[in-house]
Amino acid sequence: MGEAIINTAIASLRKDPNRRGELADEDFYGRRVEILKEMENGWSYIRTQYGYPGYTESRNLITEERKVGDWERAFKKLVISPFADILEAPSVRGVKIITLCKGALLSVLEAADLQGYVKIGLSDGETGFIKEGFLSEYKTGYTMEKEEELRYDIIQAACSYMGCQYRWGGKSPLGLDCSGLTFMAYQLNGITIYRDASIKEGYPVKAIPKDRKKPGDLLFFGGHVAIYLGEEKYLHSTARNGSDGVVINSLNPEDFLYREDLARRLEEVGSIFC
Secondary structure, three states: OOOEEEOOOOEEOOOOOOOOOOEEEEOOOOOEEEEEEEEEEEEEEEOOOOEEEEEEHHHHOOHHHHHHHHHHOOOOEOOOOEEEEEEEEOOOOOOEEEEEEEEEEEOOOOOOOOOEEOOOOOOOOEEEEHHHHHEEOOOOOOOOHHHHHHHHHHHHHHHOOOOOOEOOOOOOOOOOOOOHHOOOOOOOOOOOOOOOOOOOOOOOOOEEOHOOOOOOEEEEOOOOOEEEEEEEEEEEOOOOOOEEEEEEEEEEOOOOOOOHHHHHHOEEEEEEEO
């Protein structure tokens, strides 16, 4: 039916077209989606750029063709801070327009001033200001030329969510599930992997022998996924009592971080570096 731009900080994608529907995924401000069907109750059935479908409230979307086109052509940067206020004026006293989170996209209109404020464009055509340090390069692709550097960047992106709570279907600093964490660690580096905890044809992660795992690869435990850190340790988002979010655990039985239940369930290792 057409394309749209997300116009809210975090757009919930639900399995049913109502607020009590199970949360399937989240997508962020400034991200493009495809509208598959418009419902009569104020909801739209959409598909994200990475192929994930769900229902979101229609008010979360900008559908005007001109605005969508302008946004697609705009030079954009990525919000990398966990949370960032967009202000009406380049001042700490500026009125807040909206608070965005890591993963959002903004159009950059002018270079930073002496106080570090960048003039940005919003997806609805309005303008505002944000601190330069809250923005990073918006990567839409990747190269294998510097494999070790890319592995390091993936791990750093994942570690930036340390301490965030577990949230089924989430992938923001307010809460993430296991595949939300792994997806964001890769997406922030310009790599689109499958959103769920499995290896799927058509995405860059491929199965490799378990003994060839390296930092930045993915560990699949049958319905659960983690990022391998090296030295038998891994980072994941877990709802296990006492962890309740993004933590580090180990495959080594001699390590106090060892989780026997997951070590026994390790089914395969996935990597884009193969």
